[in-house]
Amino acid sequence: ATLPYDPDNIFARILRDEIPSKRVHEDDYAVAFHDIAPQAPHHILVIPRGAYVSWDDFSARASDAEIAGFVRAVGTVARDHGLVADGYRLLANIGRESGQIVPHLHVHILAGRPLGAMLA
Numbered sequence: 001a002t003l004p005y006d007p008d009n010i011f012a013r014i015l016r017d018e019i020p021s022k023r024v025h026e027d028d029y030a031v032a033f034h035d036i037a038p039q040a041p042h043h044i045l046v047i048p049r050g051a052y053v054s055w056d057d058f059s060a061r062a063s064d065a066e067i068a069g070f071v072r073a074v075g076t077v078a079r080d081h082g083l084v085a086d087g088y089r090l091l092a093n094i095g096r097e098s099g100q101i102v103p104h105l106h107v108h109i110l111a112g113r114p115l116g117a118m119l120a
């Protein structure tokens, strides 16, 4: 079961600019910023502007326009950072056993080193 959305989660506060972040992209549907504890030379988080706890919540409740806008933003950020030639990884944690910490949907973009066959 999905938890109710907490409007004071850290990424909601980043969206409202109550907490600083190093933004690299923003549009009507998505905001992207550097992860505070990068696990690779490029580690960017992309989040939808809407209030969604996880990919599960987003895919169930978001409008087609929000989903399209968010998916397109993820690809745009990767291209804008020149990540396509050497490749990159997308990762989204959903729920407790995945290790999801922040309860606002985020897709990790990881790149800049060989990433191995699986994540730890």
Ligand code: 5GP
Residues within 6 Å of the ligand: 010, 019, 021, 022, 033, 034, 035, 036, 037, 038, 092, 093, 099, 100, 101, 102
């Ligand atoms: P999760 O485990 O929920 O998929 O990943 C949460 C990510 O958010 C982690 O990689 C963590 O380093 C990052 N993070 C947590 N708090 C902050 C913050 O205040 N600012 C930024 N930029 N990233 C954060």
